[in-house]
Amino acid sequence: MKESEKGIHPPRWAERFLCWYCKPELLEDLQGDLNEYFERNIKSKGVRKAKLIYIVDVIKFLRIYTLRKPKFIDLLIQWIMIGSYIKTSGRSIVRNKLFSTINIIGLAISMSVGLLLIGLISDIRSYDQFHQNKERIYRVTSNYQYLDHADDTYFASTSPRAGQLLSESFTGVEDAAVMYSGADDDIKTTDDKIIPLKGFWANASFFNVFTFPLMEGHAATALKEPFSMVLTREAAKKLYGTTDVIGKTVTLKEHDDQPYKITGVMEDVPVFSHLQFEMLISFSTRAITQ
Structure with missing residues (x-):
């Protein structure tokens, strides 16, 4: 290519149009072929005609197999599949009523127990967390030992005098x-x-x-x-x-x-x-x- 031809590019709007409608997996190869053909046409037919041919080729490649798939198509397919799954599940439940009832009750019980455990643990871990010095606060308890008992007895409290003594x-x-x-x-x-x-x-x-x-x-x-x-x-x-x-x-x-x-x-x-x-x-x- 001559030095004067190096700065010549295909029409920008045609390139943007190609990038807009073409599938990403086909775009790189298609752009390469069109650019190579565009350079040959510049030498043989001139700049103006080469640009016109490039525009025509971009439009000619506008085919169903080269079009990008709109995002809403995937969403629509997902909704269709969900509807199909629901119908299939409903038919299976009707055909196997006893088995389905046992499964549903078991699932409901397990989910309920799980939610209750999550709530219980959350409540337990939330207690007394508002104290600024919670990491440094300790509760003094008592351990009473009786001569006639083998086991010790523990209490969550102690003598009021323990505070001053400690x-x-x-x-x-x-x-x-x-x-x-x-x-x-x-x-x-x-x-x-x-x-x-x-x-x-x-x-x-x-x-x-x-x-x-x-x-x-x-x-x-x-x-x-x-x-x-x-x-x-x-x-x-x-x-x-x-x-x-x-x-x-x-x-x-x-x-x-x-x-x-x-x-x-x-x-x-x-x-x-x-x-x-x-x-x-x-x-x-x-x-x-x-």
């Missing part, structure tokens, strides 16, 4: 939250409204160890003084219809109507918490009342 005896203990059950009581407001609430005794370190955000009050001091109390949002609304209750006093029926000062309001306890309560009473109160 903090003093082990340098690795950063803080110790002490809780004690049995604080459930009927709460009486100053306007004689009585509401039963579930609660725990808890020391001042409770909010340092666990992540239960306070809406009102200070976490460091809310449970420090005797006869102080922290309510959840829902409990505060039960008693007063609002969360603006800091400084108000209530009395506990089982504690000789001793007045308690509300020093904090916290967010409601999450569902996935194994600690469920509506109020916390300062642990220092227990040393006085018990």
